[in-house]
Amino acid sequence: MVLGWEEARQAAYDAAVPLGPAALPVGDALGLRLAAPLISADDLPRFDNAAMDGYAVAGPGPWRVVGRSLAGEPGDCAAIGAAGAAEAREVATGARLPQGTRSVLPHEEAQRDGDLVSGRVEEGRHVRLRGEEAMPGEKLLPAGVVVTPQVVALAAAVGVTELSVTPAPRVAALVTGDELGDGPGQVRDAIGPALPGWVRWAGGTLAGPQRVPDGAADLRAALMSAQADLVVITGSSSVGPEDHVRPLLAELGAQPVVDGVACRPGSLAGLWRLADGRLVAALPGNPFAALVAFLTVAAPTLAGLRGEEQAVLATVGAELPRHRSDTRLVPVRLTESGPVALGHDRSGMLRGVAQADALAVVPADGTPALLQPLPT
Numbered sequence: 001m002v003l004g005w006e007e008a009r010q011a012a013y014d015a016a017v018p019l020g021p022a023a024l025p026v027g028d029a030l031g032l033r034l035a036a037p038l039i040s041a042d043d044l045p046r047f048d049n050a051a052m053d054g055y056a057v058a059g060p061g062p063w064r065v066v067g068r069s070l071a072g073e074p075g076d077c078a079a080i081g082a083a084g085a086a087e088a089r090e091v092a093t094g095a096r097l098p099q100g101t102r103s104v105l106p107h108e109e110a111q112r113d114g115d116l117v118s119g120r121v122e123e124g125r126h127v128r129l130r131g132e133e134a135m136p137g138e139k140l141l142p143a144g145v146v147v148t149p150q151v152v153a154l155a156a157a158v159g160v161t162e163l164s165v166t167p168a169p170r171v172a173a174l175v176t177g178d179e180l181g182d183g184p185g186q187v188r189d190a191i192g193p194a195l196p197g198w199v200r201w202a203g204g205t206l207a208g209p210q211r212v213p214d215g216a217a218d219l220r221a222a223l224m225s226a227q228a229d230l231v232v233i234t235g236s237s238s239v240g241p242e243d244h245v246r247p248l249l250a251e252l253g254a255q256p257v258v259d260g261v262a263c264r265p266g267s268l269a270g271l272w273r274l275a276d277g278r279l280v281a282a283l284p285g286n287p288f289a290a291l292v293a294f295l296t297v298a299a300p301t302l303a304g305l306r307g308e309e310q311a312v313l314a315t316v317g318a319e320l321p322r323h324r325s326d327t328r329l330v331p332v333r334l335t336e337s338g339p340v341a342l343g344h345d346r347s348g349m350l351r352g353v354a355q356a357d358a359l360a361v362v363p364a365d366g367t368p369a370l371l372q373p374l375p376t
């Protein structure tokens with residue numbers, strides 16, 4: 001089932017069923033989306049406290065200073081202002097306020113004379129009331145919000161230690177090719193070192209990558225034991241004697257979602273669903289083709305598994321190199337006068353894409369190109 005480039009991208013996205021929610025420690029949820037609203041577990045602030053270093057005062061001034069409270073002291077301190085007494089308690093910012101506090105007089109505005117203090121206060125000034133920002137059971141953020149460091153801070157402040165999030169999809173990467181190495185006649189592995197960055201950029205977590213010797217039995221064993229939502233196989237996607245991906249998936253009865261894409265490079269990209277629900281992406285061994293295939297089938301799959309919207313790509317009208325029948329993916333630099341092709345864009349090349357701002361997705365028929373962002 002060879003699809004057009006946009007069709008393949010959409011089919012990959014549609015094939016992914018969003019992962020169910022997981023409860024993660026707040027710090028591990030960074031970058032993920034809340035699967036359930038953030039509900040406050042406590043009051044914020046937890047008790048009435050001072051917003052300034054100064055004096056908690058009760059009754060009309062001047063006030064008699066009756067003690068001092070620092071932040072972090074457990075338990076209530078003695079009330080002030082009982083029966084209309086003009087009393088003050090020295091307080092640090094964040095310290096629990098004594099019952100009866102009218103307002104807090106900051107040190108800078110206070111005149112101290114022995115055990116008396118005086119100054120002008122405004123009713124309720126510099127007082128932070130228990131629960132004024134959040135109360136237990138209050139919904140603070142809706143499901144769908146991305147967990148930023150600020151969300152982590154809010155969750156921590158209201159006593160939430162675990163968040164229900166849509167987890168990052170697990171990716172396993174099987175890198176094939178007995179020719180890979182840096183000895184004589186060998187080819188240096190360019191894809192394995194790039195995969196952790198590609199996967200992280202696309203929102204997955206990668207275990208590995210794992211090198212797999214050429215041979216159907218080894219690939220089969222590695223595929224069967226890969227614990228992942230998406231298994232990415234690099235190389236072995238073509239029709240040579242050591243190209244086992246497609247025959248193996250056929251033998252396993254995997255359901256094809258994308259089996260080849262009418263684009264250059266990346267024509268051998270594919271995506272299949274195994275009977276156990278795992279998805280398998282084929283990335284051709286040529287490194288630029290592998291990146292194109294990753295962007296065409298693997299990244300949309302990861303977006304779908306994360307329950308994200310499929311990214312909408314901008315269109316751009318420009319004279320860019322075209323292929324006679326297939327969509328062409330061209331590394332471009334974005335300039336004020338439009339995208340400029342950088343060359344070095346054959347299937348096994350990397351210099352173009354290494355200096356590109358984006359890939360222009362150029363249809364064969366001369367209609368406007370799309371701009372595919374690149375992993376950063």
Ligand SMILES: Nc1nc2c(c(=O)[nH]1)N[C@H]1C(S)=C(S)[C@@H](COP(=O)(O)OP(=O)(O)OC[C@H]3O[C@@H](n4cnc5c(N)ncnc54)[C@H](O)[C@@H]3O)O[C@H]1N2
Pocket residue numbers: 175176177179180187188189190191192234235236237238239240243265266267268283284285286287289347348
């Ligand atoms: N008879 C045909 N031959 C080829 C076809 C075809 O349709 N018919 N398609 C060509 C296209 S297009 C591509 S792309 C490649 C895909 O090949 P495979 O996915 O089977 O990968 P290999 O044969 O293992 O390697 C191809 C090429 O890439 C180099 N390679 C492999 N892995 C890596 C890596 N991790 N890092 C760097 N380079 C890698 C490998 O040495 C080969 O040069 O097939 C064409 N042939």
Ligand code: MOO
Pocket residue numbers: 263264265266267268269284286289290347348
């Ligand atoms: O799969 Mo190949 O990428 O068309 O160069």
